Amino acid sequence: xxxxxxxxxxxxxxxxxxxxxxxxxxxxxxxxxxxxxxxxxxxxxxxxxxxxxxxxxxxxxxxxxxxxxxxxxxxxxxxxxxxxxxxxxxxxxxxxxxxxxxxxxxxxxxxxxxxxxxxxxxxxxxxxxxxxxxxxxxxxxxxxxxxxxxxxxxxxxxxxxxxxxxxxxxxxxxxxxxxxxxxxxxxxxxxxxxxxxxxxxxxxxxxxxxxxxx
Amino acid sequence: xxxxxxxxxxxxxxxxxxxxxxxxxxxxxxxxxxxxxxxxxxxxxxxxxxxxxxxxxxxxxxxxxxxxxxxxxxxxxxxxxxxxxxxxxxxxxxxxxxxxxxxxxxxxxxxxxxxxxxxxxxxxxxxxxxxxxxxxxxxxxxxxxxxxxxxxxxxxxxxxxxxxxxxxxxxxxxxxxxxxxxxxxxxxxxxxxxxxxxxxxxxxxxxxxxxxxx
Numbered sequence: 327x328x329x330x331x332x333x334x335x336x337x338x339x340x341x342x343x344x345x346x347x348x349x350x351x352x353x354x355x356x357x358x359x360x361x362x363x364x365x366x367x368x369x370x371x372x373x374x375x376x377x378x379x380x381x382x383x384x385x386x387x388x389x390x391x392x393x394x395x396x397x398x399x400x401x402x403x404x405x406x407x408x409x410x411x412x413x414x415x416x417x418x419x420x421x422x423x424x425x426x427x428x429x430x431x432x433x434x435x436x437x438x439x440x441x442x443x444x445x446x447x448x449x450x451x452x453x454x455x456x457x458x459x460x461x462x463x464x465x466x467x468x469x470x471x472x473x474x475x476x477x478x479x480x481x482x483x484x485x486x487x488x489x490x491x492x493x494x495x496x497x498x499x500x501x502x503x504x505x506x507x508x509x510x511x512x513x514x515x516x517x518x519x520x521x522x523x524x525x526x527x528x529x530x531x532x533x534x535x536x537x538x539x540x
Numbered sequence: 541x542x543x544x545x546x547x548x549x550x551x552x553x554x555x556x557x558x559x560x561x562x563x564x565x566x567x568x569x570x571x572x573x574x575x576x577x578x579x580x581x582x583x584x585x586x587x588x589x590x591x592x593x594x595x596x597x598x599x600x601x602x603x604x605x606x607x608x609x610x611x612x613x614x615x616x617x618x619x620x621x622x623x624x625x626x627x628x629x630x631x632x633x634x635x636x637x638x639x640x641x642x643x644x645x646x647x648x649x650x651x652x653x654x655x656x657x658x659x660x661x662x663x664x665x666x667x668x669x670x671x672x673x674x675x676x677x678x679x680x681x682x683x684x685x686x687x688x689x690x691x692x693x694x695x696x697x698x699x700x701x702x703x704x705x706x707x708x709x710x711x712x713x714x715x716x717x718x719x720x721x722x723x724x725x726x727x728x729x730x731x732x733x734x735x736x737x738x739x740x741x742x743x744x745x746x747x748x749x750x751x752x753x754x
Contacts, residue, residue, distance in 0.1 A: 422633055427735075473745060514741050516740055524624075525618050531619060
């Protein structure tokens with residue numbers, strides 16, 4: 327497993343900060359302090375300063391950060407100053423929802439190919455995209471220089487799709503199937519579990535007594 | 541904002557551990573070491589031990605953890621030894637995907653009511669559920685003793701839905717709309733951004749030089 331210099335929790339927060347900065351920028355706000363960012367997104371000011379310090383010295387003491395500069399820099403750090411074409415395999419409900427999710431386009435992501443192996447789905451339209459057979463994945467990946475794939479197939483098919491994505495040169499995979507995928511070390515894989523965020527809520531609601539098991 | 545004794549990152553990892561323990565249990569594996577858990581989920585053994593230590597002493601030195609006991613305990617900590625009925629507002633693509641997402645049922649979550657205010661959607665079926673008008677939310681919440689709601693409406697409608705959920709006694713909200721919601725302090729709100737996980741991948745793929753901004 328690759329080790330990152332910057333913790334993933336920091337990258338996740340940068341993503342949140344960048345949205346808050348966009349929000350401020352749209353409202354014509356020019357400068358912001360770490361305390362205001364902290365309050366806006368619900369973390370401590372020290373955490374904001376620590377996260378931003380990974381990427382150098384920002385801001386002017388007593389004045390704060392320039393909103394536009396910081397926003398552009400954070401987006402650049404996140405790799406969002408370029409466009410990311412994506413392919414998605416699995417034209418089911420979740421695949422459909424992701425293909426029509428407006429939040430992707432806002433962040434520079436664009437699904438350029440949707441694939442399935444179900445003859446009933448091939449040729450159907452999702453938004454502006456025609457669902458193709460998996461046979462055409464190599465062609466679409468080459469055409470658009472795609473590096474990232476999304477898997478929304480059932481668990482039993484996910485490894486096969488992973489192998490195909492790796493064979494076709496993808497470098498990163500976002501996996502929505504609830505299964506652990508095997509891939510070469512140089513392929514970045516992240517799993518998305520739709521229920522994890524719910525479990526944080528139920529943890530907080532249930533607030534049982536955690537009797538030490540001894 | 542509420543402060544938790546247990547960091548959210550720990551709860552997220554507990555959720556991951558519990559899935560790995562279920563995986564081992566299904567394969568008849570009886571004991572597991574922190575090192576094996578660490579390797580299975582991709583964190584350090586020290587992190588596994590630290591996370592579990594929040595909830596007391598587990599395991600026997602040199603033998604490891606009993607898989608079934610640890611799995612049950614972690615599920616209990618996460619509040620997943622009980623069933624959680626949910627309501628969902630917003631019968632669009634994402635709402636549809638979540639209503640048919642099998643992973644929820646596996647973890648004790650069950651969507652018992654789907655609501656929309658679009659006359660074209662009301663009365664339609666999603667899986668086994670009929671889409672109701674928002675007027676019926678109070679009735680369904682009371683009937684099933686629902687505490688948690690999911691919001692999958694467009695941004696401009698999300699605050700109104702939040703207010704309605706709070707008014708009807710919900711205690712926690714999972715928000716998929718890309719907007720910051722206002723609610724009383726005692727209401728737990730978590731936002732889900734579908735593109736955050738993608739941004740971790742693009743961060744890793746882009747690996748730019750982070751020239752300090754001075």
